[in-house]
Amino acid sequence: MRILVTLKVVPDLDLLRDKKWTIKNNLPVETAYVKKAINTYDESALELALKMADQRKAINLETELFALTIGEAYADLFLKKLLALGFNKTYRVNSELDLRFNPEAVAAIITSFIGECGPFDLIIMGMQSSDGDNAKTALLTAEELAWPCITGVTGFYSDRSDQVAVENISDQGLVQQTIRTSCILAVGNAPSSLLRVPTLKAIKKAAEKYINILTLEELKDKPEDLLLQSNTRIQELETVDNSRESIIIDGASAEEKAHFLYNNYLKGWMSSK
Amino acid sequence: MKCKVMINACSPAFLSKAEEAATFLQTHRSIVDSSEETEEAVVFYADENIKEKITSGLPFRVIRLVKIKHYQPELVLDILAELEKNSPADIYLFPGDFSGNELAVRFAWRLKGSSLVAVEKIEANEGKLSGIKKVYSGNLRGSFLFRTKPYCFSLAKGMNRLDLAVPEDQKTVSSHDYSAKPYDSPLIEYQETPPFQEEEVRLEKANFIIAVGRGTGSSEEISRLKDIARDLGAELGVSRPVVMNAWASMDRLLGASGSVASPEICLALAVSGSPPFYYGIEKSNKIIAVNHDDDAPIIKAADLVIIEDYKKVIKALLEIIREEKDK
Numbered sequence: 329m330r331i332l333v334t335l336k337v338v339p340d341l342d343l344l345r346d347k348k349w350t351i352k353n354n355l356p357v358e359t360a361y362v363k364k365a366i367n368t369y370d371e372s373a374l375e376l377a378l379k380m381a382d383q384r385k386a387i388n389l390e391t392e393l394f395a396l397t398i399g400e401a402y403a404d405l406f407l408k409k410l411l412a413l414g415f416n417k418t419y420r421v422n423s424e425l426d427l428r429f430n431p432e433a434v435a436a437i438i439t440s441f442i443g444e445c446g447p448f449d450l451i452i453m454g455m456q457s458s459d460g461d462n463a464k465t466a467l468l469t470a471e472e473l474a475w476p477c478i479t480g481v482t483g484f485y486s487d488r489s490d491q492v493a494v495e496n497i498s499d500q501g502l503v504q505q506t507i508r509t510s511c512i513l514a515v516g517n518a519p520s521s522l523l524r525v526p527t528l529k530a531i532k533k534a535a536e537k538y539i540n541i542l543t544l545e546e547l548k549d550k551p552e553d554l555l556l557q558s559n560t561r562i563q564e565l566e567t568v569d570n571s572r573e574s575i576i577i578d579g580a581s582a583e584e585k586a587h588f589l590y591n592n593y594l595k596g597w598m599s600s601k
Numbered sequence: 602m603k604c605k606v607m608i609n610a611c612s613p614a615f616l617s618k619a620e621e622a623a624t625f626l627q628t629h630r631s632i633v634d635s636s637e638e639t640e641e642a643v644v645f646y647a648d649e650n651i652k653e654k655i656t657s658g659l660p661f662r663v664i665r666l667v668k669i670k671h672y673q674p675e676l677v678l679d680i681l682a683e684l685e686k687n688s689p690a691d692i693y694l695f696p697g698d699f700s701g702n703e704l705a706v707r708f709a710w711r712l713k714g715s716s717l718v719a720v721e722k723i724e725a726n727e728g729k730l731s732g733i734k735k736v737y738s739g740n741l742r743g744s745f746l747f748r749t750k751p752y753c754f755s756l757a758k759g760m761n762r763l764d765l766a767v768p769e770d771q772k773t774v775s776s777h778d779y780s781a782k783p784y785d786s787p788l789i790e791y792q793e794t795p796p797f798q799e800e801e802v803r804l805e806k807a808n809f810i811i812a813v814g815r816g817t818g819s820s821e822e823i824s825r826l827k828d829i830a831r832d833l834g835a836e837l838g839v840s841r842p843v844v845m846n847a848w849a850s851m852d853r854l855l856g857a858s859g860s861v862a863s864p865e866i867c868l869a870l871a872v873s874g875s876p877p878f879y880y881g882i883e884k885s886n887k888i889i890a891v892n893h894d895d896d897a898p899i900i901k902a903a904d905l906v907i908i909e910d911y912k913k914v915i916k917a918l919l920e921i922i923r924e925e926k927d928k
Contacts, residue, residue, distance in 0.1 A: 341738050342875055349740060357737065368841075429736070429743070456718075461736045463718040467706040476675050476787040479703050482851075491789055497851065498793075499612030499698045500672060506790040517858050519847040559715035560745040563731065568742050570879055570902040572888065577907045585907045586917035593889065593905070594918070595925075597809060597866060598834065 329384070329489045329509075332394045332448040333377045333415075334438060334465075335370035336457045337403040339363070351565045356426065357459075366406055369454025372521035373513075377452050378413060380485055389487060392416045394448070398423050398437055404539050412526035412534035419445065419540045421547065425554060428460040432557035435468035440550035441542070442473065449489055449509040455479055455516045466514035476507060480516040602691035602730070602752075604633045606661065607681070607708075609700040610646035611672040616658045618696035619644075620762040623660040625694065627765060632725040633692060643684070647671045647780070656774050660765040666776045673788060674703050680779050682711050689751055692730075697756040709753035717745055717754040739857060739876030759805075759861025759884060804853065807836035810864040812855055812882050814840040816871030816892075816911075820848035826870070829915060833922070838862060840878045855881030870911040874899025 339359035350358035366374070374395070381391040393415045397403045400422070407418035421441060427434050442448060456463035470477030478496050486492040486509075493506045494513060515521075526534070544554070551557055579585035606622045608615055619642065626633050626640060633640075642661035646652065647669055656664060667680060681704070685693075693708060695701035702718045709716035720732040724744070730752050736743040804810070811830045817823055823843060830837040838855035839848070855862060857877040867885035872878065874890070874897055882888060883902075890903035891911040900906050907914055 341740060342873075344740070349737075351741070357741070372845075429745070458738045459736070461719070461734070461738065463702055464706045464716065467703055468710060471707055471710040477703070477707075480699050493790075497699070498672070499609055499614065499700050500793045501613075502794045504790075504792045504794075505788055508787040508789065511787060517841065517844060517851055517854060519844055519851065522845060559709065559748050560717055560732070561748060562743055563746050564744040565736070565741050568735065568740060568876065570874075570876070570883060570898075572902055572904045574901050574903055575905050577905055582909045582913035583917040583920075585909055586914050586921060589889065589905075589907065589914070590918060590921045593866065593887070594833075598922075 329390070329450065329486060330392045330394065330446075330448045331377050331380075331450045331452060332396060332442070332446075333370075333374050333452045334396050335374060335406070335454070336367045337364050337397060337399060337406055338367045338458050340365040341458055349567050351567075355562055355565055357565065359459075364402055364406075366523065367454055367457045369456060369515055371454075371523045372518045373452040373454050373515040374410065374413075375521045375523045376481075376483060376515060376518060378524065381414065383485060384487065387487060394419065394445070396421070396438065396441060398427065398434060400424060407539045408534055408537075409526060409531075411537045411539075412530040413524060414530075417540060419542060421542045421544060423544055425544075427554075429462065429560070429562045430555065430558040431460065431462040431464035431468055432559060433551075433554040434465050435472055436550050436554065436557055437544070437547065438465070438469050439472040440547040443549055444542075444547060447510070450486075450492060451475075451510075451512045453512065453514050455514040466512055470512045473510075473512075475511050477512040477514060478505070478507065479514040481513045482516065482518040484513055602633055604640060604692040604694055605685075605690040606640070606642045606694045607701070607704060608642055608644045608659070608696065609672060609677075609698070609704075610644050610651060610655050611648075611669075612698060612700065614698070615644075616654070617762065618698060618701070619659050619661070620765065621756060621760040622694055622696055623765045624761050624763045625756055627763060628761075629723055632723055632730070641665060641690075643667060643681070645669050645672070645677055645680070656772065657769055660767050662767055662772055664772060664774045666774060668776070668778045668780045670780050670782075671791065671793075672700060673786065673791075674700070674707065676782070676784050676786065677704065678707050678711060679784070680782065681708055684777070685712070691750055691752065693751055693753040695753070695755040697758045697760065701755040705753045705755040709751065712751055712753070713749060714751040714753050715747040715749050717747070719757040720754045721757045721760075723754075735857075735876075735880070739880050758857070758880075759863070804836050804838055804855070804860045804862055807862060808865045809833070809835040810838050810855075810862050810867045810882065810885070811835045812838045812840075812867055812869045812872055812878075813843065814870075814872040814878065815842040815846075816873070817843070817848075820846070823848040826915075829919065832919075835868070836862075838881065840872065840875075857881070869899055869903065870915070872899050873897050874902050
């Protein structure tokens, strides 16, 4: 079974906690100085793919894992890590385009990549990224390929190549379904899916492996002007102000503060219940 | 602009989602210039037993019922595209849930329109429509211009709801039955279990929430806090890292990817206040943060703050409550 997992390397926004956000005139947000990380939903997608490969290996079934990202060279560090974790091949489509709010272009690039380097039985994607927050790429790729797409995925398994059993959270509740491949799985809040850490030995071995770098020009059958693909255009960005009164409850001890909290806020609430 | 609302009545929460959509239209009446009389809700459902609940409870005057076998996005998209090809609206409004998000994007693609997910409000300028939504994990808000019609968008989670009930005798209901539509389904097996629904609704309707974050440190501690919350008459809600570590079940997740609560009091313990989590508690009337880190973002985003190890405060609180009970 050939599985493609897509990932995006994003600024770790947790590290920007309450710092001043700098938005430039033409709308880029200054995050160059912030440490990068794999987008959290993509991290889950990668770990779930590794888990399935492990399960299949235990019953002597082969799984080929491929990872794809679009972006600049700083993503290579993460692709090397994936090679150390057992991914067979990693690809980066080199691009300096601002695709944060252009999921249509991202889906077109992924579709074109699949045409070049596929076929794949399964495509696993995170449901949205932490910067663009578009939540559209997996859905648009499904439409481009005319494949089914399941969202809110929390787990999947397959012991054959023509179908996959998927667990996902939907509006109807928890769904367990078996679906024909090829299909796209958009991973949501999957418990216990933090990406594993490679061993030192695996890291050394992966250092000898290479990352496949493609240019946008090398990809065929993609739209001429990728930047015009987006059907919505970002016009303005502003910071969100969540500030409230922030009155500090003072006291000599935790007990004193707890008394104040109870007498002034919780007591009335609890007696009214 | 003519607007249609698309409701997934296979979801147990469809009535509250429909109310959010109706309230959104009410507050954007100057843009969505169709009158209440012509606003149409397209409702797809699978269970014949809820048909009456749909027609009596939905706050829309024109209701088009579409019966399907069960919710499967590709099947629903095929049906919607077939239904709408002859009289497309300018705007298709979808609720802010799983199906709303996926259908808005895919439906727009099929109709060569524009789509946005999790829209908080819309603005019109010289005949052009923009959608406002949060980006950068809730740290920023972006304004997006829709480029081509139809404009398809889903609402942000936890939007306001007004009581906009419509008397039944003012409703026009039409029905379509697609439950036997031949369809080359990719599905081989399908099973739904709605175990979390009851708890999720409780979290969203709770008046007192204890919200906890990664700083609580272990599944044992989360379990202890669950008991404490129950004793205090509160619901326990958790952040994404807590769920990702499997210390609590998904139904307790608060935030952009979980539930949005609007309690009277939210006691936030060891919560950093990152925007995706804050999204789940920002509608609280009063937020009381207990955190030993006076630099955590939650401090500025709370009404009341106790700079302290939350464990000491909880221990003292339980002692006080015990003493009160013994009086």
